[in-house]
Amino acid sequence: MIRTTVAAGLFLGMALPAQAYKVFISNERGNTVTVLDSETWEVLAEFPAGNRPRGIAIAPDGSELYVCSSDDDTVRVFDPETYEELHTLPSGPDPELFVLHPSGNPLYIANEDDNLVTVTDVKTRQVVAEIPVGVEPEGMGISPDGSIVVNTSETTNMAHFIDTRTYEITQNTLVDQRPRFAQFSDDGSRLYVSAEIGGTVSVIDPSNGEVIHKITFEVPGILPELLQPVGVRISRDGSRIYVALGPSNRVAVVDGQSWEVLDYLLVGQRVWQLAFTPDERFLIATNGNSNDVSIIDVAAGEVIRSVPVGQQPWGVVVSPE
Amino acid sequence: MLRPLVALGLLGMLAALPAAAQQVATAVLRVDYPALLPISRLDLPTDDLGFAGAELATEDNRTTGSFMGQTYETRSLATTPEEAQAAFDQLTADGYRIIVVLARHDELLGFADSAPAGTLIFNARATDGSLRGEDCRADVLHVAPSDQMLTDALAQFLVWKRWDRWFLIHGSHPEDQALAAAYEASAAKFGARIVDTREFVDTGGARATDSGHVLVQQQIPVFTQDAADHDVVIAADASDVFAPYLPYQTWDAAPVAGSSGLRPVTWHAAHEAWGATQMQRRFEDLAGRPMREEDYQAWLALRVVGEAVTRTGSADPAAIRDYVLSPDFELAAFKGQKVTFRDWDGQLRQPILLTEGRVTVSVSPQEGFLHQVSPLDTLGTDRPESTCTAFGGGQE
Numbered sequence: 001m002i003r004t005t006v007a008a009g010l011f012l013g014m015a016l017p018a019q020a021y022k023v024f025i026s027n028e029r030g031n032t033v034t035v036l037d038s039e040t041w042e043v044l045a046e047f048p049a050g051n052r053p054r055g056i057a058i059a060p061d062g063s064e065l066y067v068c069s070s071d072d073d074t075v076r077v078f079d080p081e082t083y084e085e086l087h088t089l090p091s092g093p094d095p096e097l098f099v100l101h102p103s104g105n106p107l108y109i110a111n112e113d114d115n116l117v118t119v120t121d122v123k124t125r126q127v128v129a130e131i132p133v134g135v136e137p138e139g140m141g142i143s144p145d146g147s148i149v150v151n152t153s154e155t156t157n158m159a160h161f162i163d164t165r166t167y168e169i170t171q172n173t174l175v176d177q178r179p180r181f182a183q184f185s186d187d188g189s190r191l192y193v194s195a196e197i198g199g200t201v202s203v204i205d206p207s208n209g210e211v212i213h214k215i216t217f218e219v220p221g222i223l224p225e226l227l228q229p230v231g232v233r234i235s236r237d238g239s240r241i242y243v244a245l246g247p248s249n250r251v252a253v254v255d256g257q258s259w260e261v262l263d264y265l266l267v268g269q270r271v272w273q274l275a276f277t278p279d280e281r282f283l284i285a286t287n288g289n290s291n292d293v294s295i296i297d298v299a300a301g302e303v304i305r306s307v308p309v310g311q312q313p314w315g316v317v318v319s320p321e
Numbered sequence: 322m323l324r325p326l327v328a329l330g331l332l333g334m335l336a337a338l339p340a341a342a343q344q345v346a347t348a349v350l351r352v353d354y355p356a357l358l359p360i361s362r363l364d365l366p367t368d369d370l371g372f373a374g375a376e377l378a379t380e381d382n383r384t385t386g387s388f389m390g391q392t393y394e395t396r397s398l399a400t401t402p403e404e405a406q407a408a409f410d411q412l413t414a415d416g417y418r419i420i421v422v423l424a425r426h427d428e429l430l431g432f433a434d435s436a437p438a439g440t441l442i443f444n445a446r447a448t449d450g451s452l453r454g455e456d457c458r459a460d461v462l463h464v465a466p467s468d469q470m471l472t473d474a475l476a477q478f479l480v481w482k483r484w485d486r487w488f489l490i491h492g493s494h495p496e497d498q499a500l501a502a503a504y505e506a507s508a509a510k511f512g513a514r515i516v517d518t519r520e521f522v523d524t525g526g527a528r529a530t531d532s533g534h535v536l537v538q539q540q541i542p543v544f545t546q547d548a549a550d551h552d553v554v555i556a557a558d559a560s561d562v563f564a565p566y567l568p569y570q571t572w573d574a575a576p577v578a579g580s581s582g583l584r585p586v587t588w589h590a591a592h593e594a595w596g597a598t599q600m601q602r603r604f605e606d607l608a609g610r611p612m613r614e615e616d617y618q619a620w621l622a623l624r625v626v627g628e629a630v631t632r633t634g635s636a637d638p639a640a641i642r643d644y645v646l647s648p649d650f651e652l653a654a655f656k657g658q659k660v661t662f663r664d665w666d667g668q669l670r671q672p673i674l675l676t677e678g679r680v681t682v683s684v685s686p687q688e689g690f691l692h693q694v695s696p697l698d699t700l701g702t703d704r705p706e707s708t709c710t711a712f713g714g715g716q717e
Contacts, residue, residue: 094602113602115384134388135381136599154596155624155653156385157631172388174631177653178596197653223696225658247657 021277022080022319023284025293026053026067027310033067034309035083036284038277038318041295041307047083050076055097055140056315060104064122065317068095068109075109075120080319090127092118097181097315099140099149101164108149108162110137117151117162129167133160141182141191148206152179152193159193159202161209171209175202183232185256194229194243201229201243203259215243215259222248231273235280235298242283242296244271251285251294253301265303267294275316286313342390343636345382347626348417349375349397349445349619350432352405352424360565371423371445372397373608374616375623380607382627391630395623406431413437418638421445421622423615426452433458441638443622446615450503453666453702457709462645462667464622468503470701471585474673474685475555475578476507477699481687484552485513488575490545490567491557493522500557504579511690517549521563541570548573556580582677585685588617589676594684597655621654621669628652646712657684663698666709670697 020039027034031051035044050069057066058080065078068091075089075098091098092111095118099108106128109118117137119129134156141150142164151160152175159173159182176198183192184206191204192215201215217227228246234256235241241254247270253263268287271294275284283296292306293313351371359365369376379395386393396417400408405424409432412420418439422429423446430452433442444452444463453467479485487508491501501518508515521544545554545567554571556579558564564580576582590601590611604612604620629641629650644650646667651659656672663670675683686696698704704714 112599113606132384132387135384136596154599155381156388157628157653158385158388160388169388177651177659197657197659198651199659225696 019279019321023275023277023293024056024058024065024080024317024319025284025286025309025313026056026315028052028054028288028312028314030311032310033065033078033083034313036293036307036309038282041305043307043309045083046310047078049078050074054314055095055109056317057098057100057107058317058319059100059122060102060320062320066098066100066107066122068098070094070096070112075107077122087125089120089122089125090118091120092116092127092130097138097140099142101142102144102146108140108142108151108164110140110151112136112138115153117149117160119167131162131167131169133162133169134158139180139182139193141184143184143206144186144188150182150184150191150193150206152182154178154180154196157195157198159191159204159209161206173202173204173209173211175204175211176200176214180230181232183234185234185238186236187238190238192232192234192241194232196228196230196246199224199227199229201232201241201254213259215241215254215261217243217245217248217252217261217264219248219250219264222250230271231285233274233276233283235276240298242274244274244285246270246272247289249287251283251296263301265294265296265301267296267303268292268306273315275318277318278321284316284318286316288312288314343392343630343634345386345391345393345419345626345630345636346417347375347379347393347395347419347421347623348412349395349421349623350405350409350412350424351397351399352402352422352428353399354402354425359561364561367610368399369608370613371421371615371619372399373604373610374612374618374620375421377604377607377616378620378623378627381620382623382630385627385631389631389634391636393627402428406435410435413440419443419626419641421619423619425449426456429461430456430458433461436460439638441642443625445618445622449499450702453668454708457666457711459667459711460642462622462625462642462662462669464618464625464669466587466671466673467668467701468500469506470668471673472500472503472507472579473510473700474585475583475675476504476511476513477685477687477690478583478675478683479553479578480511480513481689484576486516486549486551487513487553487555488545488548488551489515489518489555489557490521490563491518492560492562493520494560494562496559497557497562500559500580504555504557515555516551519544519548521558523560523562537566538570541566542572545570545572551575553578554582556582583675583682584677585673585675587614587621587671587673588612589614589674589678589681591676591679592655592674592681594681595655595657600655621652621660621671624654625652625669658697661695661697663704665704665707665712665714666702667712668701670695670700672697673700 051071055068134153136154139152176195269289556564
């Protein structure tokens with residue numbers, strides 16, 4: 001989210017030992033957050049996070065961890081060092097996924113049961129706006145300059161483009177069935193929207209909302225019905241796109257220019273969400289049905305291990321540099 | 322009917338969408354047949370059965386329509402078998418050309434054969450195989466599954482379990498016999514054997530009020546005594562006469578499946594996978610009760626309409642029919658995969674849930690039952706076996 005390009009460049013040049021980050025995983029059924037060390041991949045802690053924790057995010061300065069407690073109708077804020085709950089934020093009912101403004105404030109929250117996006121100021125802890133969107137809002141993506149937030153509605157099958165200044169919907173793009181996730185490329189020129197039941201990832205030009213390509217998936221011996229795209233992450237340079245493919249137990253590696261699928265990495269069962277470590281050495285994938293996360297070595301293009309976490313891991317976020 | 326709506330304010334938001342402005346008017350017609358109370362009071366009829374599902378779909382469609390410049394209105398009407406045709410005629414006279422029907426075979430066919438040209442009917446209740454076969458009609462699409470889809474769904478699971486010796490108990494009404502025939506066909510199709518068959522004659526027997534269970538506890542073991550060795554009892558009781566009495570009362574310690582025990586259904590209120598929890602919550606907020614199959618099927622019919630209007634920008638029934646029968650149509654329906662239509666008989670392909678009442682036990686098609694087109698076509702009548710001619714045999 002924030003780019004510390006100077007620091008990254010220095011690290012590359014000097015081949016210093018990699019920095020260890022904290023990896024936070026929300027466990028939907030276990031009602032906890034599991035904390036991993038990104039160097040040793042040991043479990044540092046597992047702490048209670050309210051009922052049905054799903055969406056998870058961290059402040060750009062690493063000072064606060066935000067967790068959607070879906071069944072408590074609130075966002076819980078934790079200290080990422082002590083794991084103590086600091087306070088809660090008003091979220092609207094049934095918050096599922098959210099995205100933080102690149103500046104760290106506000107938070108844009110999808111309210112799955114009420115066809116709303118709620119905008120919450122994380123400092124004043126007030127709701128700033130409520131924006132009516134399509135049925136079953138879920139995916140939330142924000143442009144790198146923070147000017148547009150995109151929500152996907154799973155039953156309406158649209159990506160709604162919301163102006164973050166006026167809170168007005170400026171355009172709607174129809175995508176395939178059950179859009180789950182929206183992710184901008186780092187240069188803001190492309191928006192990727194996954195469609196779980198449609199089995200595609202739409203590549204959208206955010207300037208006019210047009211779908212310019214649809215990424216499709218095919219794995220020999222796997223029923224096409226099982227190739228269900230959910231989480232999407234893009235390398236900072238835009239060269240690689242990673243797509244979690246749900247019950248096919250695969251993460252697709254997609255070329256960022258040609259949109260060809262280069263590889264399918266075998267991970268745990270029902271993989272939904274993904275997160276990079278800030279140095280992009282590792283990609284962490286949450287496997288909801290095998291109660292573990294798969295750790296992908298990005299450069300090698302290999303799954304290097306799986307780490308058991310809590311019950312039904314859903315979301316994942318990594319502490320910043 | 323399809324009045325263009327002047328929605329200038331919305332047009333600004335439609336940059337990437339087909340510019341369209343329609344009013345989509347649909348009707349839901351439910352025929353209520355005289356019947357005794359159900360064996361279980363959990364199955365008591367409700368006034369809004371099916372209608373509440375239609376209302377939820379209409380709300381869903383309206384929300385989507387608000388971004389598309391389309392408005393949706395649904396009229397719900399309950400009638401009796403005697404007045405059914407008049408009610409249908411009134412709907413078409415009032416201009417409705419998209420009508421969801423919850424009725425049995427005879428009434429449905431009557432509607433289909435009397436409807437003005439350009440009417441599109443969605444069958445959201447009748448499961449008769451004949452409606453997809455020799456009695457199929459080009460203006461009827463079936464969102465309700467056929468008996469054969471339901472029995473195949475159960476058969477696949479039982480065969481996967483290697484419970485392939487079936488003791489079939491069917492009722493004495495024609496619809497029970499038809500269901501029994503569907504089980505026999507499923508057994509033959511997937512390699513199970515019906516080792517024994519008995520008919521449970523409807524004598525207007527004991528219901529569970531007062532001490533009915535005492536009689537049941539005496540009758541059922543005797544009725545099921547000395548059956549050939551079997552792995553499972555299959556109940557074919559479309560009339561709700563005896564099947565709920567079978568589990569735990571049979572002479573042999575065999576599980577019961579079919580019309581009670583493990584049942585093949587399109588929906589049940591405990592289903593949670595694939596986002597279904599959200600659907601259940603939205604429905605319960607709206608209706609104040611759990612969602613039933615009739616509600617799901619009415620919801621599905623109107624979501625098919627909404628999806629077609631969204632994608633084609635047209636509310637013309639003929640355009641909707643063409644689109645939903647084309648390979649371009651797909652719809653997410655909380656079943657873990659897209660649902661589509663068979664272009665040779667107008668039947669919606671959909672996964673079938675197997676439930677014992679409290680949880681989803683399994684979902685068919687089962688792994689390993691392969692098909693050259695879609696695993697969903699392992700359920701029900703496939704293109705080569707179809708006797709339906711009204712669709713011109715589909716596109717192949």
